[in-house]
Structure formats: structure tokens, C-alpha cells
Amino acid sequence: MDSFGLRPDRFDAAGQDQLVDIRDLQATLPGLTRLRDWAHEALALQPGEHAVDIGSGTGSEVITFAAAVGPTGVAAGVEPDPNLLAAAIARAAETRSSAVFHSGDAYGVPFGPDTFDAVLCERVFQHLTAPARAAREIARVLRPGGRAVVMDADWGSAIVHPGDHRVVREVVDTLVSATTNPYSGRRLAGLLTAAGLVVESTGSQALIQDRTVAAGALVSRVSAMAVARRVITEGEREKLLGDLARGAAAGDIHLSVTMFAVHVRKPA
DSSP states (O other): OTTTTOOGGGSOHHHHHHHHHHHHHHTTSHHHHHHHHHHHHHHOOOTTOEEEEETOTTSHHHHHHHHHHOTTSEEEEEESOHHHHHHHHHHHHHTTOOOEEEEOBTTBOSSOTTOEEEEEEESOGGGOSOHHHHHHHHHHHEEEEEEEEEEEEEEEEEEEESSOHHHHHHHHHHHHHHSSSTTHHHHHHHHHHHTTOEEEEEEEEEEEOOTTSTTHHHHHHHHHHHHHTTSSOHHHHHHHHHHHHHHHHHTOOEEEEEEEEEEEEOOO
């Protein structure tokens, strides 16, 4: 759960390398790894196909795409953050991958209509003020018969244990209020259906924070925001952080958020 809501534009230059490291570390979380494996299986890329990852971050999934589509295919990444884009380009060069990367975002994928056989979009919709527009953009760039997997967290599913139930509820509500599109996970199927795509299957995984971490940076930061909102007191925050520290020491701790994935197809 720790750090999933980080915004790249809130880091100074020295912090950008840390952001890249954090994104790569998140990719090793068992739940996210399992869901990504499910996504690749659902997309089932074949040699010669064209695939794009919208919000490609440090480029790991595009490099996987490139290996699947081979020298006759195209594997592209689209990423708005210039630092993550640079990291992806460097990674592709280091691994001698044919993956290519372009500046762009979920509202403006820099390719024409009916370009791709497969689209992946992971942890993007939670940041969007107009997610329906992004769903239509996915439908636009997909070829008839093409398929997509869209994955995102649903912050309304966040669990923080142990802690006073009211205080935990206020902290989770603060997290929800601070996220642009906090219930994106549960809305994916409806948005993609409204864009003219057909749902083939759905998947989900709980992303569980390391049990040894205690509160972690995200709960620490959001609980401070809850104090600033005056929905909990500083004393209640300190007790919550203490409860989590004791829970981690005793093995009685659980911090998680559920990520959902939707596999869709564009009608032929």
C-alpha cells in the first residue's frame, strides 16, 4: 500500500531517481506481479502484433511486450512524466530491447485510430478527472478485434489494521478525498463498456504492504493530512501509528488496497 499515490510532479530533481526506484520496487509486490501475469496471459501477444502500454512508467511491461511481438511487431510505451520516460528509454537501450517510448497521456495517445492489437493501462485511471475520455481513447487506438487490459486500485477498499475503527475510517476517508478518482477500480468495467468495448473477464489482487513496515510513509502522511483536516487529533494519530508499530512487532498487522483488472475486446 505504501507509496502507491505518489505524484511525480511533487518531487524535486534529486527525488526523481527515488521515484523510479519506488515504482520498480512496487512491481515486485506479489499481488501486482500476479495481476500483471494475468494481464499478459489475457492479452496473449503474438509475433508481429502491435501493443502499447499507456502510462508505461519505467518501461518494464513494454520491454516484455517487445520480447513477445518480436522483430516484426511493435511495442510502444506512452508516458507523460519526462523523468520516467527517460528511465524507460535508458532501460530499453541497456537491455537492447526494441521497445519504443513516446511522450503522451491517457487523453492523447500519439497514434492514429485502429493502430494496436493490444493495450495495457495500469494505475492511470485513479489520477484522471475525465476517465470516460481515457476509456474512449483506448477504444480509439484499438483495432477491431483488439484487446485491452486496464488495471487500477480502488482506494475505497483500503484496510488499515490494527487501530481504532473511527480513526482508521477517517484516515481512509482522507486518502479517498485526496485521490482524484479513488473508486477507479470498481468503475473500470462500466467505463470501458460505455466506450464500446466488451468485457471478456475480470481479475483482482490485494496489494499487501510488507508486514514489517508498520505504518509506512503513506499512512504516516495521510494520517497527518487527517489531523490537518481536523477529523482526528494529533494524539489519535500518534496512537494509531503506535498501534501499527506494535502490531508489526507482534505480527498482527494488515495494510492493503485491492487492485482490479478488466480484460476487454473491441468488436470486430
